[in-house]
Amino acid sequence: MKVIDLRSDTITMPTEEMRQAMYKAEVGDDVYVEDPTINLLEEKSAAMLGKEAALFTVSGTMSNLIAVLAHTRPGDEIILGNEAHMLVAEVGGASALGGVIMRNIPNEIDGRLELSLVEQTIREENIHYPRTTLLCIENTQNRCGGTVLTAEYTVAVADLAHRHGLMVHLDGARIFNAAVALGVPAKRLVEPVDSVSFCLSKGLSAPVGSLLCGSGRFINSARKWRKMLGGGMRQAGVIAAAGIVAIEKMVDRLAEDHANAKMLAIGLSQIPGIVIYPDRIQTNIVLFEPPTGVTPQEFSMRMETSQILAKPYGGRRIRAVLNRMVSGEDIKETLERVGQIVRESA
Numbered sequence: 001m002k003v004i005d006l007r008s009d010t011i012t013m014p015t016e017e018m019r020q021a022m023y024k025a026e027v028g029d030d031v032y033v034e035d036p037t038i039n040l041l042e043e044k045s046a047a048m049l050g051k052e053a054a055l056f057t058v059s060g061t062m063s064n065l066i067a068v069l070a071h072t073r074p075g076d077e078i079i080l081g082n083e084a085h086m087l088v089a090e091v092g093g094a095s096a097l098g099g100v101i102m103r104n105i106p107n108e109i110d111g112r113l114e115l116s117l118v119e120q121t122i123r124e125e126n127i128h129y130p131r132t133t134l135l136c137i138e139n140t141q142n143r144c145g146g147t148v149l150t151a152e153y154t155v156a157v158a159d160l161a162h163r164h165g166l167m168v169h170l171d172g173a174r175i176f177n178a179a180v181a182l183g184v185p186a187k188r189l190v191e192p193v194d195s196v197s198f199c200l201s202k203g204l205s206a207p208v209g210s211l212l213c214g215s216g217r218f219i220n221s222a223r224k225w226r227k228m229l230g231g232g233m234r235q236a237g238v239i240a241a242a243g244i245v246a247i248e249k250m251v252d253r254l255a256e257d258h259a260n261a262k263m264l265a266i267g268l269s270q271i272p273g274i275v276i277y278p279d280r281i282q283t284n285i286v287l288f289e290p291p292t293g294v295t296p297q298e299f300s301m302r303m304e305t306s307q308i309l310a311k312p313y314g315g316r317r318i319r320a321v322l323n324r325m326v327s328g329e330d331i332k333e334t335l336e337r338v339g340q341i342v343r344e345s346a
């Protein structure tokens with residue numbers, strides 16, 4: 001039986017074109033800013049997102065951490081959603097290494113942070129209080145099921161933060177999924193924020209890396225923080241080369257993953273007992289609940305026995321992430337096998 005891996009879009013393998021580009025990449029010492037391939041990837045990324053400059057980092061986690069380090073001081077408070085990847089899934093790095101308090105407010109079901117709640121959470125000046133200096137938002141919002149933040153919302157929340165003197169960082173690990181889903185250029189979605197990170201190694205299928213983008217001054221500071229964290233690499237143009245292919249060739253095809261996600265969601269909704277709201281599926285992430293009486297852990301294990309990999313995702317949820325390695329045929333196969341599991345569990 002074929003293994004269908006829906007655990008994450010991080011499982012995507014580099015394309016043949018990426019491997020060719022990696023093989024041929026011109027390289028240099030990037031700590032001296034002398035790797036032409038990395039410099040090109042950084043220039044292209046900054047241009048695509050409408051920012052002055054960009055920095056190639058090892059991972060989304062490192063980009064987000066560097067953003068916190070560059071925007072804040074130890075003892076500051078930052079505001080983010082209770083479902084934020086930076087809060088839930090980055091090992092507490094912002095607090096452990098950045099010394100900041102992570103103050104969280106509930107994400108709305110569609111991934112937004114309610115404006116009035118953000119405003120109430122920003123601290124005024126008081127001798128007893130830490131300074132609130134940074135707001136972090138996430139687009140697409142992973143744990144809310146890959147939901148998108150619109151350009152209009154991003155302007156509104158960033159304006160609010162800026163009025164109160166906060167900087168705004170956008171965790172845009174999947175910003176191109178949001179851009180494709182909304183049919184707008186990614187630069188429009190990040191225009192109001194001070195910094196944005198995005199991942200090359202998820203749906204875009206590159207093997208390694210993330211970009212942090214912002215003003216020239218911010219990126220100079222970020223470059224120094226990256227060095228401190230041990231993220232200054234040398235002839236890393238061999239991996240950046242795949243990143244260039246990723247941003248130039250792999251963005252438009254994300255629409256296929258979104259279509260497959262919809263197909264999977266609609267199919268799952270037709271299996272009696274499975275709880276899912278296909279209308280809420282906006283990009284490549286599908287959250288669903290198994291029939292009552294079976295725990296998500298059990299259900300995920302039964303799926304694994306049928307060679308379908310998808311992980312429990314908090315509460316009763318299971319997460320399936322569509323990606324380039326999963327075809328329309330695989331979705332049909334998935335639905336058949338899941339239908340079988342449900343019939344056998346009844």
Ligand SMILES: *Cc1c(COP(=O)(O)O)cnc(C)c1O
Nearest residue numbers: 059060061062085142171173199
């Ligand atoms: C994957 C992810 C990250 C972190 O990226 P890594 O490269 O895995 O460190 C950050 N934010 C979100 C929303 C993600 O999905």
